[in-house]
Amino acid sequence: MRYTAKERVKFIFSHFAKKSRLLRVVLWPVFVLAMIVLTFATYFFRNMKKEACIGSLCLFFVMCSSFSFPLFENLEVSQKPMILIADTRVGKAADDLPKEEILDDDDVMDGYEDVEFEHVDNLDKYSLDEILAESSSSVNATASSDNDVEGNAKKPADQSVSVPSDYVFDKNDWRLLLINKQHPVPDDYHFELGIIKGAMRCDTRIIDDLVAMLQGAKEDGVNLVICSPYRDMNRQTMLFERKIEAYMARGYSYMEAYKTTAHAVTVPGASEHQIGLALDIICDTYASLNEGFGETEAGKWLKEHSAEYGFTLRYPKGKEYITGIEYEPWHFRYVGREAATVMKEKDICLEEFVERL
Numbered sequence: 230m231r232y233t234a235k236e237r238v239k240f241i242f243s244h245f246a247k248k249s250r251l252l253r254v255v256l257w258p259v260f261v262l263a264m265i266v267l268t269f270a271t272y273f274f275r276n277m278k279k280e281a282c283i284g285s286l287c288l289f290f291v292m293c294s295s296f297s298f299p300l301f302e303n304l305e306v307s308q309k310p311m312i313l314i315a316d317t318r319v320g321k322a323a324d325d326l327p328k329e330e331i332l333d334d335d336d337v338m339d340g341y342e343d344v345e346f347e348h349v350d351n352l353d354k355y356s357l358d359e360i361l362a363e364s365s366s367s368v369n370a371t372a373s374s375d376n377d378v379e380g381n382a383k384k385p386a387d388q389s390v391s392v393p394s395d396y397v398f399d400k401n402d403w404r405l406l407l408i409n410k411q412h413p414v415p416d417d418y419h420f421e422l423g424i425i426k427g428a429m430r431c432d433t434r435i436i437d438d439l440v441a442m443l444q445g446a447k448e449d450g451v452n453l454v455i456c457s458p459y460r461d462m463n464r465q466t467m468l469f470e471r472k473i474e475a476y477m478a479r480g481y482s483y484m485e486a487y488k489t490t491a492h493a494v495t496v497p498g499a500s501e502h503q504i505g506l507a508l509d510i511i512c513d514t515y516a517s518l519n520e521g522f523g524e525t526e527a528g529k530w531l532k533e534h535s536a537e538y539g540f541t542l543r544y545p546k547g548k549e550y551i552t553g554i555e556y557e558p559w560h561f562r563y564v565g566r567e568a569a570t571v572m573k574e575k576d577i578c579l580e581e582f583v584e585r586l
Contacts, residue, residue, distance in 0.1 A: 234267050234271075238260065238263050238264065238267065242256055242260045353426070353427055353428065353429050353456070354454050354455065354456040354511070354516070355425065355426045355427075355429060355454065355455050355456075356443075356452055356453070356454050356455075356513060357440070357443035357444060357446075357447050357452070357453065359426060360425055360426045360440065360443070360455070361440075390536070390537060390566045390567065390569075390570040391570075392567045392570050392571055396567060398567070398568060398586055400583070400586040402565070403420070403434075404506070404539075404563060404564050404565040404568065405564055405565070405568060405579075405582070405583060405586070406418070406504065406506070407579060407580065407583045408499060408500065408501045408503075408504060409499055409552065409553060409580065410491075410496055410499050410553055412499070413498045413499045414498060414499070414500075414503050414504055418504060420432050420433075420434075420504060420505055421433045421434075422459060422505055423436045425439070425455060425458060429455065429458055429459075430458060430459045430505065431458040431459050431505045431506070431508060432459075432504065432505035432506050432563070435505075435506060435539070435563040438538045438539045438540070438563065438566075439455075439508070439538075439540075439563075441538055442534075442535065442537075442538035442540060443455070445534065445537070445538065446527070446530055446531075446534070449530060449534075450526075451512065451526055451527050451530045452512055452513040452514075452527075453510055453511075453512055453527055453531070454510065454511045454512055454513055454516070455508055455509075455510060456508075456509050456510075456511060457502065457508065457509040458502070458505065458507070458508035458509075459502060459503070459505040460500065460502040460503060461503065462497060462498065462503060465497045465498075465500050465502065465503060466497040469490060469496065469497055472486075472490040473486045473487055473490050474486075476489055476490060492554070492555055501543065501562055506562055506563045506564075507543060507560060507561065507562045507563070508560075508561060509559045509560055509561075510527075510531060510559055510561055511527070511559055512525060512526075512527030512528075514527075515527065515528075518557070518559050520556060520558060522558050522559045523546075523556070523558030528558045528559070531558075531561065532558070535561055535569065536566070536569035536570050536572070536573040537566065537569075537570075538566070538569075539563050539564060539565045539566045539568075539569050540561040540562065540563055540564070540569060541561065541562055541564050541568070541569045541572050541573070541578075541579065542558065542560070542561060543557070543560050543561060543562040543578070543579065544556060544557040544560055544578075545576075545578060546558075548578045548581075551578055551580050551581065552578055552579075552580060562579065564579065564582075568582060
């Protein structure tokens with residue numbers, strides 16, 4: 230006669246239980262657990278549930294696996310205020326860090342010894358006077374010109390832009406090109422670089438308005454300073470990797486360091502600096518790229534007046550869950566006066582503006 234597994238367990242338990250009362254007490258929990266396991270196992274096998282069991286195991290593996298990371302990252306981006314890609318995952322997130330532990334570009338560039346990139350250490354920073362003093366630069370001519378690069382009359386510094394209600398924005402306008410983690414720089418995108426001063430460059434089409442903005446700020450008693458405009462792929466990659474290394478030196482795992490870095494530095498290939506339309510702006514009295522700049526007179530002036538010159542605060546506060554980047558009051562992007570004015574009036578970021586097109 231063939232006994233079932235449950236009958237065998239009962240027989241073994243009763244056999245040992247008869248020998249000692251103490252042993253019976255010890256074995257009782259084991260017996261109960263064994264019977265529960267056997268009951269479930271018998272149910273699955275007798276009712277042809279093996280496929281369901283295997284499927285459940287595969288689903289559990291996928292959910293816990295790093296292979297599914299991009300999928301669940303996108304879900305978090307769209308469903309919750311973004312602490313980019315770190316908030317609910319393993320490890321430290323940028324917002325969990327003490328302020329002194331959040332690294333800016335200067336922190337990771339100090340002492341960089343690689344000869345190929347030594348020119349980016351202590352990156353050049355120029356004020357309006359220094360830019361205009363560059364005798365070999367074409368900025369002198371464009372700054373004094375009455376027309377912009379497209380031949381249109383320049384807007385006086387004290388006149389705000391009025392966008393007609395029937396104004397039509399072109400989604401293919403180079404000024405409105407959306408660059409972020411989901412929309413990297415197109416392979417076929419080309420533009421001409423113009424010299425701001427020295428090795429500092431940007432898209433030549435925005436230099437007029439950039440210089441006009443610096444001049445407008447100076448007339449209001451604010452001395453703006455330009456730093457980190459155009460970055461090529463090599464520099465963006467180097468900066469990203471250096472910041473990862475810096476966080477790992479503080480005890481982070483590679484994945485923790487990557488997530489935290491991506492919250493402050495755009496992933497190479499998805500940076501607006503690479504298309505020459507974005508630049509970092511500070512002032513002569515506040516040289517740090519951190520949230521404190523937004524409370525300075527320069528930060529407030531830029532937030533209020535940058536749209537008049539075609540620039541927008543690219544990563545505003547409260548939009549982190551859309552842009553995927555922390556609040557950066559120093560990072561401005563050229564989008565043209567009309568678009569910048571609409572974005573300011575409606576309090577929307579570039580992602581929201583482009584989506585509405």
